[in-house]
Each structure stands twice: as C-alpha cells, then as structure tokens.
Amino acid sequence: MSVSIDNFLKNIYLLSQETGSSVTSSILAERLGISVAAVTDMARKLGRQGLLDYRPYRALMLSDKGRKMALKVIRKHRLWELFLYRVLGMDLMSVHEEAEKLEHHTSDKLMEHINRFLEHPDFDPHGDPIPGIGGNVPSEKGVVPLSEIEEQEKCKIKKLRYRDSEVSKMFETFGLRKDMVLKVLKVYSFDGSIELEFPDSKKVMISEKLADNIFCVKQ
Amino acid sequence: MSVSIDNFLKNIYLLSQETGSSVTSSILAERLGISVAAVTDMARKLGRQGLLDYRPYRALMLSDKGRKMALKVIRKHRLWELFLYRVLGMDLMSVHEEAEKLEHHTSDKLMEHINRFLEHPDFDPHGDPIPGIGGNVPSEKGVVPLSEIEEQEKCKIKKLRYRDSEVSKMFETFGLRKDMVLKVLKVYSFDGSIELEFPDSKKVMISEKLADNIFCVKQ
C-alpha cells in the first residue's frame, strides 16, 4: 500500500478520535497539508476500493476494512515509538517523526518481532494505546482531559499529546511526564487556564489550550 | 532525497564493487528492473546535480558527492541488517529485504543511535563492511573468492552474498555460515565445481556459480 493511502486512512481515524466528531474533507486536507481537491480525489478512489464509504458532500467514514488498515498503521507507528524510546533511548520529541516514516515501510513480520521484543506492550511512550493485530484497542477507561478534573483534586497523567515540536518543548520545560501525579489548584473560568501543583510542591500555570493535550485519571 | 535517487547511486557503487569493472546503463537498468531509457533520464538528471559524471554513451561514474551519498545509504542498510539480525533475531534471509526499505527512511540521528547500540560494528551479518560516517570502508584485506583457494587448503568464510532468496536457501541447506572453516578438497576444471569438507568432516560439492558468492580468508 502507498504511503498516501496509509496516511489518508490513518488521519481520518485519528481525527475522529481526537475531535469526537465527523471528519470533513477540509479538516483532513488541513491536517495532511494538501488541497481539498486532492482529498476529494483520493476519497473517491478509496471509496471505489471499499476502504471508506464515500458520498459526495458528506463526511468521510471509514469502512471496516479501512479502519483495520488505519489501525494497523497506527499499531506500527506506536510500536516504533516505544521501541525507539525504550530500546534506543531516543527522546520523546524525536520518536514521533521517526515513526511517521518507518510505519509505512515495516512488514507485519518485522513488526511482530518488535512487539515480541517489547513484550506485547499496550501503550506507547506518550500514553496512546497500541492497537492489537486484530484491531482491538486497549482500554483507556477513566482517562479524561485535564480540564475535567475538579479544583483541589489529584490526578495522574496518562497521556500527553505531542502534536508538534513546540508543544513537546513545553511539556519538557514544564517537566510534564507520563504517570506524574498532579493536583489541580485552581481553574480560571476567565480564560480556562489551570494552576497545577507538582509532586515537589512546585506550582505552575498552564493555558487551556495546552491543558487540552494532557489526559489523566482521577486519583 | 528520493528513494529512486538513493537506489540509483547505491547500485552503481555496489555493481562496480561486485564486478570490478565499469557500470553501463544496461547493466544498471537490469539490476534496478527498469528500462534503459529510464536510466539515461535519471543519469542526466543526477549529472546536472553533480552526483555523477554523466557523459552520453560512456559508463556511469559516481562523483565524490555521489559516492558519499551511496555509502551513506549502504551504511544504513548494513546497520539495519545487523540490528534486525542481532537484536530482533530475524533470520538472515529476511533482513536484506527489510533493510532495503528501512534504509531510505532513517534519519542520520536514528542511525547513530543504532550504531551506538551495536557498539560501532564493522561488518554486517553477511560479512559486508559497514562504511563509516565519513565514507571510510573497513578493510577486507585477505578476503578472496572461494575459487582462489588451492586444493587441500583450508579457509574461513568471511562473506556470503545473499543475492536472492534461492541462494539464501542454498546457503542454509548446505549449512554454510560466516566464520565457518572449510577445506577445499578438489576443484573440477571441467565446470568449476568445488568439493568442500566441513568442520564435521561432511563433504559437499558446490557449483562454480554458488562458489562465486562465497568469500574467505586463507587459514
């Protein structure tokens, strides 16, 4: 399968997960950095191939076959991320872009070697679930956006969305890491910013937009 | 850099090493599985980019810049092969085709992580030298084709050329492996076939063509 098709299907899946709503041509075009016309073209093509249910002017919906392909690419991506992080010691800021390339050029056989080496992990180093070979996605029960935590409540970080290098850098400079326990001190309704207390009692203030990329479980 | 360009330069380098003579358009076309016209096109293009010294109707010669690029791809290929073999336990017959894809999608940074993990190896699992970052190739002094060993002489296998899956299978069924010590019992000038004795005293006969893919040092 071509890199284009892989990325197309993968990003439809990821966008629908991230936003919780339907994926339009323009949103996908924006995400892939290509024109809306190119998305229409590809969507029609993948519709013919039975990878998605394409209807003009409607949102993009993956078929079962398409979702399976998307999950397979995501599996490869996340296994690579964990491998690069845990085995080769690459930093969290780099593993995403490396995995972004490797995921398309990895045979199922090689992937299962890596899976075995890592002892069948369920989550990647950012906390995202690694889909199984059959397409089953490990549960994230109880994982909610940081904004849903009440004032004075404690929670543990379960997932950090490294959406780009700037956000990655912010996580790093704030010292935010997976499995860290935080206390939400105050939520300012004025702009949605949140004041947090770290395990070492250090206090910081983060914006609503950054908070949207942090997910945790209540303690 | 595109996969096409990488492969073009890499195979010019490899062919000139393997055959010891100059690389023509038709030989390269055959190797890459594309038409001669496509080779001419690409050669002209890479000539303009200063990656090779292109002159119509003459053999293809890499420039310094082109050779460096070729060696870099070969370095990636061979480091991947060793990594897949030694760390992930893949079989020798598979590592080549996996590396063939990965080599084009591996950053220099990732490659150096792998190099460090493997503790700066000099040879891949087939016995081929791994070029250094600067383009220096580890010495293969004393390594000669099996056909150059005299009758009754002993030698140690240093390199096996896994040119395709059939040859790989033959190595496997004969039990030929790197660092194995062989004795050449008889060379038949009629067809060039060679009778060998294994460490366990087992005797086998191999064809000249297979012997051409075995390289060793005299003991």
Next chain:
DNA sequence: TTTTGTATTTAAGCTTACTTAACTTTGTCT
C-alpha cells in the same frame, strides 16, 4: 421560499518516475 456564503466537486494542468518505440552513436569486424 429565496438568497447567500461556505464547503465540495470538477476540470485542466504540473511533476516525477516510469514505459515503448524510433533514432543515433560507438566500436568492432572485415
């Protein structure tokens, strides 16, 4: 119900890496 603005599709065209087929150069053989 008609208007209007936004989203989507269609159309035409570009680039890369190929193809086949026709043509040209080279080097060898007599």
Next chain:
DNA sequence: AGACAAAGTTAAGTAAGCTTAAATACAAAA
C-alpha cells in the same frame, strides 16, 4: 575505410499524486 550490431539517447505517452481555478451543492438566514 565501410558496414553493422549493440548500446545508448530521444521522443512521446502513462499513472499517481498533487496543484489552482471555475462550477456546483448544501444548509442556514432572511
């Protein structure tokens, strides 16, 4: 030297994956 076969080049065309610009559908407001 001349002819010829082999090797290489040029020309024209294809498919994939894009682009921009013009045309069309949809949905929400008047």
